Amino acid sequence: MRGVIMHAPGDVRVEERDMPKIVAPTDAIIKLAATCICGSDLWPYRGAEPVRDQPMGHEYVGTVTEVGADVTSVHVGDFVIGSFMASDNTCEICQAGYQSRCAHGEFAGAGPGKTVAVVGDGAVGLLGVLAA
Numbered sequence: 001m002r003g004v005i006m007h008a009p010g011d012v013r014v015e016e017r018d019m020p021k022i023v024a025p026t027d028a029i030i031k032l033a034a035t036c037i038c039g040s041d042l043w044p045y046r047g048a049e050p051v052r053d054q055p056m057g058h059e060y061v062g063t064v065t066e067v068g069a070d071v072t073s074v075h076v077g078d079f080v081i082g083s084f085m086a087s088d089n090t091c092e093i094c095q096a097g098y099q100s101r102c103a104h105g106e107f108a109g110a111g112p113g114k115t116v117a118v119v120g121d122g123a124v125g126l127l128g129v130l131a132a
């Protein structure tokens with residue numbers, strides 16, 4: 001598969017990458033329909049933040065092609081939206097509706113062995129697709 005990598009400020013290249021694999025039973029693999037560069041990518045691109053070999057495009061939409069044994073909320077064939085933030089959706093903060101501040105959250109970076117949060121294509125998801 002191809003991916004966009006920022007090697008250094010102003011040095012962005014499209015490259016061949018390893019195909020993703022299910023690593024953890026909570027993983028899902030998504031075939032992307034679209035992704036975009038986030039405003040947070042612009043800081044390292046301009047040299048305002050350090051960067052080295054960083055995959056770009058951490059907000060995306062696509063179709064689930066494979067899920068791990070413990071995944072129950074999305075299924076193969078679902079059209080999903082991924083956020084820049086991976087959250088567990090189970091902690092107290094997530095349950096209060098603030099998934100971007102998840103107690104176990106981490107910044108997502110799509111790629112082999114990476115875990116990302118996805119949501120189904122309900123009304124909010126469809127709005128995200130329209131806005132993309």
Ligand SMILES: [Zn+2]
Pocket residue numbers: 087088089090091092093094095099101102103104105
């Ligand atoms: Zn959480």
